[in-house]
Amino acid sequence: MSVVIRRAQKSDYREIWEIFSDIVSKGETYAFPTDTGREEAIALWLTAPSKTFVAVLDNKVIGTYYIKPNHPGPGSHICNCGYMVLERTRGKGVASAMCEHSQRQALRMGFKGMQFNLVVSTNSDAIRLWKKLGFDIIGTLPKSFNHRKLGLVDAHVMYKWLEPAGE
Amino acid sequence: MSVVIRRAQKSDYREIWEIFSDIVSKGETYAFPTDTGREEAIALWLTAPSKTFVAVLDNKVIGTYYIKPNHPGPGSHICNCGYMVLERTRGKGVASAMCEHSQRQALRMGFKGMQFNLVVSTNSDAIRLWKKLGFDIIGTLPKSFNHRKLGLVDAHVMYKWLEPAGE
Numbered sequence: 001m002s003v004v005i006r007r008a009q010k011s012d013y014r015e016i017w018e019i020f021s022d023i024v025s026k027g028e029t030y031a032f033p034t035d036t037g038r039e040e041a042i043a044l045w046l047t048a049p050s051k052t053f054v055a056v057l058d059n060k061v062i063g064t065y066y067i068k069p070n071h072p073g074p075g076s077h078i079c080n081c082g083y084m085v086l087e088r089t090r091g092k093g094v095a096s097a098m099c100e101h102s103q104r105q106a107l108r109m110g111f112k113g114m115q116f117n118l119v120v121s122t123n124s125d126a127i128r129l130w131k132k133l134g135f136d137i138i139g140t141l142p143k144s145f146n147h148r149k150l151g152l153v154d155a156h157v158m159y160k161w162l163e164p165a166g167e
Numbered sequence: 168m169s170v171v172i173r174r175a176q177k178s179d180y181r182e183i184w185e186i187f188s189d190i191v192s193k194g195e196t197y198a199f200p201t202d203t204g205r206e207e208a209i210a211l212w213l214t215a216p217s218k219t220f221v222a223v224l225d226n227k228v229i230g231t232y233y234i235k236p237n238h239p240g241p242g243s244h245i246c247n248c249g250y251m252v253l254e255r256t257r258g259k260g261v262a263s264a265m266c267e268h269s270q271r272q273a274l275r276m277g278f279k280g281m282q283f284n285l286v287v288s289t290n291s292d293a294i295r296l297w298k299k300l301g302f303d304i305i306g307t308l309p310k311s312f313n314h315r316k317l318g319l320v321d322a323h324v325m326y327k328w329l330e331p332a333g334e
Contacts, residue, residue: 024240027240027241030240030241031238031239031240031241031242031243032239032240033239033240033243034240034241036240071198071284071285072198072199072200073191073194073197073198073199073200073201073203074194074197074198074201074312074313074314074315075198075285075311075312075313075322076198076200076313077313077319078308078311112310112319113308113309113310113311115308115311117238117284118238118242137306138306138307138308138324139304139305139306139307139324140305140306141245141280141282141305141324141326142280142326142328143279143280143328144242144245144280144282144326145241145242146241146242146243146244147241148241152244152279155242157305157306157308157324159308159309159311161309161310
């Protein structure tokens with residue numbers, strides 16, 4: 001598979017929206033309202049973040065991620081990213097490729113660390129992957145995510161310092 | 168001291184801005200840009216949150232706090248609050264009174280828990296107080312806050328479930 005990761009552009013919005021709405025409407029992994037509409041999705045995923053990327057295979061958008069400061073001011077050296085992969089192309093390394101890309105991108109943008117604020121504890125594929133890519137669970141927020149099928153479940157805060165040691 | 172806590176109104180903005188700018192410009196406790204201007208401060212503290220309150224003593228605003236969902240959608244049952252106290256009235260229980268008020272307010276607004284996302288590890292008065300009021304440090308984010316005097320310091324995620332057990 002030769003996936004290309006590049007900046008998102010207007011012509012990608014339709015495919016991004018398809019991925020976003022499929023994932024968000026399930027209410028199992030993202031703290032966005034399950035009925036988020038197209039315009040709001042574009043605002044959240046493409047306008048608010050600093051940059052948004054897409055993973056493209058054979059001219060098809062199969063994944064997307066955003067990067068933005070997790071907090072402003074004295075917290076702005078830590079970034080936050082969100083990743084989404086088209087359902088039928090999961091388990092093929094797309095999320096992994098995007099996360100590695102985002103870490104390089106973060107350093108290039110001057111960020112020193114990356115934080116995921118609400119990794120749903122039942123999203124075991126994601127947790128396994130983020131751990132493999134160097135993220136630590138720094139804490140667990142009890143019953144902080146209202147899972148559409150399971151009700152209130154825990155969520156993790158995950159964190160990775162990106163700058164090489166000694167710098 | 169008989170402090171009254173009530174909703175903030177337009178006529179409070181000047182005094183809120185004085186407290187906000189004094190605290191935020193120091194760059195020691197809040198992840199807002201140290202040069203945040205008045206209009207942006209009002210947007211952050213009064214417009215974006217669900218509700219903002221002031222603590223008033225003898226017709227003088229001596230403290231303020233906001234409450235808002237910490238995340239949208241499936242994370243929206245957990246609220247986030249921020250508290251600020253006028254410097255010369257600190258250590259007199261104003262923050263404590265506001266935090267207790269905010270917990271009652273949170274339950275009234277339908278929230279089930281409260282989260283502080285970035286409690287600077289050097290802000291020991293705040294940490295002691297939040298612990299006393301039932302919050303747990305659920306994790307520590309290394310070097311996640313760029314303290315104006317001390318450089319990169321750790322920050323804690325603090326969390327309290329508000330609903331009584333059994334409900």
